[in-house]
Amino acid sequence: MNVIRYYTMTTIKKLMVLLVVLSLISMWFLSYSVLPLKGENDKSLHMRLPSSQSVSNTETKDGHASKRQPSKHSPDREGDESHVLPSALVIIERSDSVFAYNITSALEANRIDFTAVLIKERHWPRLEHKQVGKFSVIIFQGIHLYLDMDKNLLQAIHQYCKKYSVGIIFFAVVRKTDEAYTRQIGDLPVYMDQRLSLKDLVISPSADDVLYVTKAGQRINDSLPYDDWTVFRTKHTSYRPIVQAKTLSQDLLKLNSPAAVLHTTMLLDEGNFDGIRRIFIGNDLRFWLHYILFLDSISYLSHGLLKTSLDRYIQVDIDDIFVGAKGIRMTAPDVEALLLQQDILAEKIPGFSFKLGFSGKFFKRGNEKEMEGDEALVKNAQKFSWFPHMWNHAQPHTFDNQTQLVNDMKKNVHFAKTHQIVVDESYAIAPHHSGVYPTQLILYNAWKQVWGIKVTSTEEYPALRPARKRKGFIFKEIMVLPRQTCGLFTHTIRMKDYPGGRERLDGSIHGGELFQTIVNNPMNIYMTHMTNYGSDRLALYTFDKVVNFVEMWTNIRLKAEKPVKLAKKYFEIFPQEKEPLWTNPCQDKRHLEIRPEKPKCTQLPNLLVIGPQKTGTSALHSFLSMHPNIYKNQPSEETYEELQFFSTTRTYLQGPEWYMNFFPQVEDSTTALLFEKSATYFDNANAPLRAYSLLPKAKLIVILIDPAKRAYSWYQHERAHANPASMNYTFYDVISSGTELGRQVVSLRNRCLDPGKYTQHLQKWLQYYPTGQLMVLDGDLLKADPVAAMFKVQRFLHMKKVVDFSKSIIYDAKKGFYCPVVTKGHTKCLGKSKGRIYPPMDSESEKFLQHYYQSHNVQLEAYLTSISQSRPAWLNKALTENTK
């Protein structure tokens, strides 16, 4: 008995031990398989947070800032959205698909950062990097892409969505090849019925928490366009209908539902089924309402990371208030109607008034009734806002000088005084945007001098089309805001003149282009003309209707603001736009029409010698200038032969007109080549994009020498200029210094060593320029055999006339370098600062730099091969020395 008891006890004890061991194992398993995920995420909390722009977007519908919080409907999440960048991943089927274009255009127009990837792409972007999710929402162009997706990829996406609480948007579009009308969506408890016609749509009144721009509870009591709708069915509690409609399709009616049943065309998956939140949309973006529902889906699923404010500022300019032919001008009743409409709009847009742009010369140029109209405008002047146009409506670019412009503007000042018109002196518009962009310095100067202008607007920066890419910029302290187009121009006088007539205009208002423009842009400045307000008052109709439509369907708050405040707000929202990015003023046909004749379009370089410093750039500059068809720029007073336009912000902000004026006007631009050399460009962070934006076709020459030698030469250069840090510390001290030697020495060290990380900088240039436009020139060859080097250069430049420099560039024993021959037997070498005399580098520094640049040189070798550039001899030597 005891024995039995003993054995029973031991078995129980054993079982208990086993139990403890098992639970320990399972705890260990849990802690390693689940908890580390949390632990890792905790670590990444300290990593990159969303940008301040995104954080400020977390605004509630009533305009209050809210702390970003997980949605009340989001499932328990392992991650936290703070780890996710404000960016969207768009998965598309084909790059030439119109729908994919519409999706990406909508994102672009709303300034939502995104990456588009083809479903068949072999190199997918990384979803996360160092515990930071790279996308805060994923968008599938078609649900079939999701259903047919590679299982591993799908799993990776699911895992990512769970970890970072990122939601997915699906557009359920029907393809011609889709046979099944009813289909389950993967493993989800959701079925979709396709190819349906729908009517009587209703936006769920309780979808207020999901919708942001779109007003909940609104209805369309009519049949919906298109017959390829998809509706979704599910019984699972994780799902909520957001938009529903009745069906007109017999198939579905027969199948299961009486005509009155509502079918779901937009479905929210709250994530309670498998931990992933989703929104299914039952058609594409052709249906206007889907445009705003799409934006709402993005904002909801990204936890507000990709959400903008609901404030929309509206400004309606009536340029040319007195300019128009007899018979199409405004009469006194038109002015009354204008005032009445202004009052109506002001009720919906607090502070709104029409802004009238006047050219005094054309006052009372109409028929009798129209003269009364002009008088009525002036009589009611204080009820409107007024801004100056040009006195005689001349385009500023046609003026030769500032004095002429100033005199013209002064006549308008006089006109305003005589007619007691109080002018908003901070805002002006130039006829046809002439002189605003491309910028014309005399216009900006004259505006400031005569009116004290601080704000203007244009639709020409960087170009009229596509409208979604228009931006603002600041030039000579004048804030230039982008303008939007409402479709009314000088020639759209009556409804019948509107292209496509009333139906088309109504389409634009009722969810089409004009409506979307208001949705997309926080600041809307519309240009209209006096002729749009006479006759059948097309403009009044347009603004009345669009404001009502916005009010009815959206939570957008329409506002008005004075130009300076408006512009300041604009640049607060988009501070990155303050600094302009100049484009070639002669590339765009419209720009050509509104720019002055001088400087000529040919006064832009076709070649940039970009550096880096101390590689022989001045020698190349002098040799290039010897070619009869190659022209250099005039020297700058400040920076001599180098203009440093793209690398010095102060200089860059002088504008392209300033830059172009340094270049000569050549007679035969087909054979001539203009060039500029600024060695500061190579390693400057801004230069590649700035240069590419203005000179996308330019060729680039980079000269490379052993980076160690370059660093030493640069140090000697600093010593020659008595830079205190270089005078007080040896070369070795500088290059090997840490923070212990102070900020100045560290800065000297970085400026000395960084340009030598050649690949890093080359990559930045080739991010924009095609590799074929770049030449890497061996600096040692240029020094030892400039004639051979110049042959290479001329071949690269496709010079029609190839010059043999063997007689005109000769070795000067005194200088110890090759120099240009000026007169027989006489050379003109570069000055003392080029080819300086200094002791050779000490061996300690040599070793240090050999080691320092080793990986960079290895990288350079591979990179040069990848961009089909030959390897300089010094690189081979540096690499073999390192392997010794």
Ligand code: A3P
């Ligand atoms: P050192 O002065 O250290 O010798 P950069 O013009 O880009 O600032 O480069 C100056 C370097 O160009 C000089 O550095 C010099 O070695 C090199 N160089 C190459 N060919 C030259 C030439 N023909 N005349 C003078 N310097 C030349």
